Amino acid sequence: MIPKTWKEFRETISDNAVRNNIPISGQFELTARCNLRCKMCYVCRAANDQAAISRELTAVEWINLAREAQKAGMLYLLLTGGEVFIRPDFQEIYEEMLKLGLRITIYTNATLITPEIAQWLGRFPPAAMEVTIYGASAQTYQKVSGDPDGFSQTLRGIDLLAAQGINLKLRTTVISDNAADHDQLVKLAEDRDLLLQYVLYISPRRGVLSGVKDSLRLSPQEITQYEIKASQTFARIVSKMKEKYDLPPNALADQTKQRNNLVSPHYPFKCNAGRSAFWVTWFGAMTPCGTMAEPATEPLRTGFANAWKELTALCAAIPLCSECSQCSVREVCWTCPARLKSETGHFDRPASYLCEWAKLRNIYF
Numbered sequence: 001m002i003p004k005t006w007k008e009f010r011e012t013i014s015d016n017a018v019r020n021n022i023p024i025s026g027q028f029e030l031t032a033r034c035n036l037r038c039k040m041c042y043v044c045r046a047a048n049d050q051a052a053i054s055r056e057l058t059a060v061e062w063i064n065l066a067r068e069a070q071k072a073g074m075l076y077l078l079l080t081g082g083e084v085f086i087r088p089d090f091q092e093i094y095e096e097m098l099k100l101g102l103r104i105t106i107y108t109n110a111t112l113i114t115p116e117i118a119q120w121l122g123r124f125p126p127a128a129m130e131v132t133i134y135g136a137s138a139q140t141y142q143k144v145s146g147d148p149d150g151f152s153q154t155l156r157g158i159d160l161l162a163a164q165g166i167n168l169k170l171r172t173t174v175i176s177d178n179a180a181d182h183d184q185l186v187k188l189a190e191d192r193d194l195l196l197q198y199v200l201y202i203s204p205r206r207g208v209l210s211g212v213k214d215s216l217r218l219s220p221q222e223i224t225q226y227e228i229k230a231s232q233t234f235a236r237i238v239s240k241m242k243e244k245y246d247l248p249p250n251a252l253a254d255q256t257k258q259r260n261n262l263v264s265p266h267y268p269f270k271c272n273a274g275r276s277a278f279w280v281t282w283f284g285a286m287t288p289c290g291t292m293a294e295p296a297t298e299p300l301r302t303g304f305a306n307a308w309k310e311l312t313a314l315c316a317a318i319p320l321c322s323e324c325s326q327c328s329v330r331e332v333c334w335t336c337p338a339r340l341k342s343e344t345g346h347f348d349r350p351a352s353y354l355c356e357w358a359k360l361r362n363i364y365f
């Protein structure tokens, strides 16, 4: 079938990549360092952490890796951190990757965006930028990130980027310290005509099995309540946007739900991790996704193609959680091997936080 729309075209490419294990979607974590110190962050190192600086890949290493990945089929690339704008060589890295013709998305907290950086991005725009907004006041930023100025700096960054016509989205990562800011965050996004997305599941720090402090993330009951409110808001904003921009009825639909059935029931992940998507950590390990420390391969030592091949085999061998596979609320559960491993230390043991949340989601969603 010949695709008729851009969406169909993207889906055809994506399906083909999954079937043939082509790594079309890459995520490069350029640094672990950040100017904010968010208490829930899975990767956050201090801005001047010398030990982290000495282990980070150089600009040349990142660029060479992108070239190799592109040869193997990478089309989409997410640049994230840490905070990418903390790297003095970010401009060089980004421009070289853009020259490869990749469709680049950047994740940022936007606090380091200056008028000059915004203008430069306006000249060489990424496909999209997603700005995480950690709260709707200086007080909330202080509590979440340790920096009260972060709030005004983020708003300034968002407005500078928007003025350059950058394709922007907002996202917020919900923890107990910022949950009460929901309505103000929505207003802030609506005032700027921007879509607000939510990161609802807070994972433990990558590779550290210490759980997440109960006081840090919302309980399954609280997060379900938040999710109900957020989904109502999302539906309202989407319908407003459809009307305003005359979008077709299926625009801005929930992509995850639509795409879930592509991956076989025997493959442990619901998403495309380890089939057509991969992550490279700030020190050069290739993993299926950003919250997983293992399985990991070494693209700088073995070459990208070998590291990818090895990773796909390791992912396919991850044991399925049989309790999860047979669970009656599996359809609405956020379970995946990455989450089970970081919650329980095992790929195949159910995680009580996710189980409780799924039981509630089954009632409301």
Ligand SMILES: C[S@@+](CC[C@H](N)C(=O)[O-])C[C@H]1O[C@@H](n2cnc3c(N)ncnc32)[C@H](O)[C@@H]1O
Pocket (backbone or CB within 6 Å): 034, 040, 041, 042, 043, 080, 081, 082, 083, 084, 107, 108, 109, 130, 131, 132, 171, 172, 173, 199, 201, 202, 203, 204, 205
């Ligand atoms: C680690 S940040 C890096 C990119 C950039 N500095 C930013 O603020 O968006 C990427 C995203 O991960 C989210 N995040 C941080 N810690 C998380 C955790 N433990 N679980 C889930 N998401 C988390 C952040 O809120 C942000 O949206």
